[in-house]
Amino acid sequence: xxxxxxxxxxxxxxxxxxxxxxxxxxxxxxxxxxxxxxxxxxxxxxxxxxxxxxxxxxxxxxxxxxxxxxxxxxxxxxxxx
Amino acid sequence: xxxxxxxxxxxxxxxxxxxxxxxxxxxxxxxxxxxxxxxxxxxxxxxxxxxxxxxxxxxxxxxxxxxxxxxxxxxxxxxxxxxxxxxxxxxxxxxxxxxxxxxxxxxxxxxxxxxxxxxxxxxxxxxxxxxxxxxxxxxxxxxxxxxxxxxxxxxxxxxxxxxxxxxxxxxxxxxxxxxxxxxxxxxxxxxxxxxxxxxxxxxxxxxxxxxxxxxxxxxxxxxxxxxxxxxxxxxxxxxxxxxxxxxxxxxxxxxxxxxxxxxxxxxxxxxxxxxxxxxxxxxxxxxxxxxxxxxxxxxxxxxxxxxxxxxxxxxxxxxxxxxxxxxxxxxxxxxxxxxxxxxxxxxxxxxxxxxxxxxxxxxxxxxxxxxxxxxxxxxxxxxxxxxxxxxxxxxxxxxxxxxxxxxxxxxxxxxxxxxxxxxxxxxxxxxxxxxxxxxxxxxxxxxxxxxxxxxxxxxxxxxxxxxxxxxxxxxxxxxxxxxxxxxxxxxxxxxxxxxxxxxxxxxxxxxxxxxxxxxxxxxxxxxxxxxxxxxxxxxxxxxxxxxxxxxxxxxxxxxxxxxxxxxxxxxxxxxxxxxxxxxxxxxxxxxxxxxxxxxxxxxxxxxxxxxxxxxxxxxxxxxxx
Numbered sequence: 001x002x003x004x005x006x007x008x009x010x011x012x013x014x015x016x017x018x019x020x021x022x023x024x025x026x027x028x029x030x031x032x033x034x035x036x037x038x039x040x041x042x043x044x045x046x047x048x049x050x051x052x053x054x055x056x057x058x059x060x061x062x063x064x065x066x067x068x069x070x071x072x073x074x075x076x077x078x079x080x081x
Numbered sequence: 082x083x084x085x086x087x088x089x090x091x092x093x094x095x096x097x098x099x100x101x102x103x104x105x106x107x108x109x110x111x112x113x114x115x116x117x118x119x120x121x122x123x124x125x126x127x128x129x130x131x132x133x134x135x136x137x138x139x140x141x142x143x144x145x146x147x148x149x150x151x152x153x154x155x156x157x158x159x160x161x162x163x164x165x166x167x168x169x170x171x172x173x174x175x176x177x178x179x180x181x182x183x184x185x186x187x188x189x190x191x192x193x194x195x196x197x198x199x200x201x202x203x204x205x206x207x208x209x210x211x212x213x214x215x216x217x218x219x220x221x222x223x224x225x226x227x228x229x230x231x232x233x234x235x236x237x238x239x240x241x242x243x244x245x246x247x248x249x250x251x252x253x254x255x256x257x258x259x260x261x262x263x264x265x266x267x268x269x270x271x272x273x274x275x276x277x278x279x280x281x282x283x284x285x286x287x288x289x290x291x292x293x294x295x296x297x298x299x300x301x302x303x304x305x306x307x308x309x310x311x312x313x314x315x316x317x318x319x320x321x322x323x324x325x326x327x328x329x330x331x332x333x334x335x336x337x338x339x340x341x342x343x344x345x346x347x348x349x350x351x352x353x354x355x356x357x358x359x360x361x362x363x364x365x366x367x368x369x370x371x372x373x374x375x376x377x378x379x380x381x382x383x384x385x386x387x388x389x390x391x392x393x394x395x396x397x398x399x400x401x402x403x404x405x406x407x408x409x410x411x412x413x414x415x416x417x418x419x420x421x422x423x424x425x426x427x428x429x430x431x432x433x434x435x436x437x438x439x440x441x442x443x444x445x446x447x448x449x450x451x452x453x454x455x456x457x458x459x460x461x462x463x464x465x466x467x468x469x470x471x472x473x474x475x476x477x478x479x480x481x482x483x484x485x486x487x488x489x490x491x492x493x494x495x496x497x498x499x500x501x502x503x504x505x506x507x508x509x510x511x512x513x514x515x516x517x518x519x520x521x522x523x524x525x526x527x528x529x530x531x532x533x534x535x536x537x538x539x540x541x542x543x544x545x546x547x548x549x550x551x552x553x554x555x556x557x558x559x560x561x562x563x564x565x566x567x568x569x570x571x572x573x574x575x576x577x578x579x580x581x582x583x584x585x586x587x588x589x590x591x592x593x594x595x596x597x598x599x600x601x602x603x604x605x606x607x608x609x610x611x612x613x614x615x616x617x618x619x620x621x622x623x624x625x626x627x628x629x630x631x632x633x634x635x636x637x638x639x640x641x642x643x644x645x646x647x648x649x650x651x652x653x654x655x656x657x658x659x660x661x662x663x664x665x666x667x668x669x670x671x672x673x674x675x676x677x678x679x680x681x682x683x684x685x686x687x688x689x690x691x692x693x694x695x696x697x698x699x700x701x702x703x704x705x706x
Binding site (some may be wrong): 010013017018020022023024025027033034035037038041042044046048049052053055056057060061063064065067068070071 | 127160161163164167168169171172175176179183184187190191318319320322323327331332334335336337342423426427430451452453455456459460461462463464466467471474475478
């Protein structure tokens, strides 16, 4: 369920990337100097950071953990040997 | 002697020298932990931790375009550049690292792969996939390397102007100093930069590359923020800088062109024309009646003609009416409003798929200590992109309407024949008249350029060694020592060949246009790698068909664009394509149809050909069950 929620949010973020609603707004400024469209996309970048962080935390592929464990045990064996 | 007393250009030179010296020191330091094996040389014994991985991957992914090109592109096309390039990259690059990078790392670790072609040979059960892939990967990469060296030479040349007037005089026939007078010459600057990169790659291989990229990432993040702050201050503050754009080029703050934008453009253009005529009349000795009796715009242009300072400078009072109408009317030629269609904006999402197939990024992925190391890279990459792109985009937008000393800081507009968008950031920084910031910018741009170049040299050396010499000449029987020696020798060959090619192609314009299209070429290979990792039914014939369809379509688009452009292949070929019979409204980046064609060919041909052997499927998918 968490996996669906996180990947669903990432897909939604990709959809929301198409911010046609600010398309012709040159007047609205965020913090008094940032054009609203630029501010919005800075927000998209921050949201991408948060969502990919959640994806790494909750949706990390199991087989990659197996690969890590295999690699660790191989390293340990070679160090012993 | 005080630093401030140095001749112009010398302080910048010493900052660049200090930066290059730091790179050599890193290379020397990396030898203290070098194990002397090929695996250590090519993939740092797969021991790079999460923090260094995030810095090195970011440093390699961001080319000079992230600093220099992004400002220029925003100056040309406006605020939409951030969305179509930076925020798309934040989402898509992280997806590629998550879905492709970490998984390729695990397979590379398990089966000892050091190049992409080694992986594809096994996965596709095709000993000769390299015959198709190697030339494509090498040819797509070479324009980047050459452009990087070109950029490095140009940047050093511009930054060191006036440093050594007796040693490197550049005079016209009448003995008058030209702009490049006293600058470090192009051949020498490129030779030194490539030699430094070669030296630390030779000394420490992938580890030195990762360390250098870490340093470079820190440098250009600092450069972006520092430049942003100083430029905003020079223009009278953040709010004033943006207000000028609202009043002179409002279409740069949007992706569309409204009636209001068009009206403002026509009004500002009329003011500019009037000021030009007034100036011409003055020069011809006529009474400037029109200008004297005119409104505030005309008075502003007179002030400009007198050379009175018009940009807000630090310490000046900043009223709401400051800067714009009162001082810059007629001085600034407005930019012709340019629309970015929603489809074009959307289609740019296909370009960042290219990172999944960059050979030099693959090389860096393999240096990771564990799959978990990728987590920090996946998470922080969008944020790092934002930190470097947002300031540069803002500077590019401000540059459209920035005035200093009664003159536009950027003396040309995109529709002028002498327009060079790549100079925009340099001109904005030059207006600060602060050699420390200029030197820092030069080091930052060099860091961005060299950060990509070192990994590219190493990956090409690795590909030559493993995919050509070892596989075809030695039949996969090279010893570790032979691989190490071969890798180092090929890196020398690649560096030298790249430098010579740069000198030869310096004046050849097609190389600039070609590089823009290379991203699309790498994107067209995305279905190949994603199919190989996630689709058991994918066959070698599907892979061949995918590569031929995607790259073939790209070559067709490139040749078509070159043949139909007024300046031929020498002009900047607009990286937008439309299907026959459709208008410009339907234009998309070439990567979009190329990726779709490659994916369709891959699926169709795979389904029509026998599936891969059971053992192959088990080898690559058993753990993912």
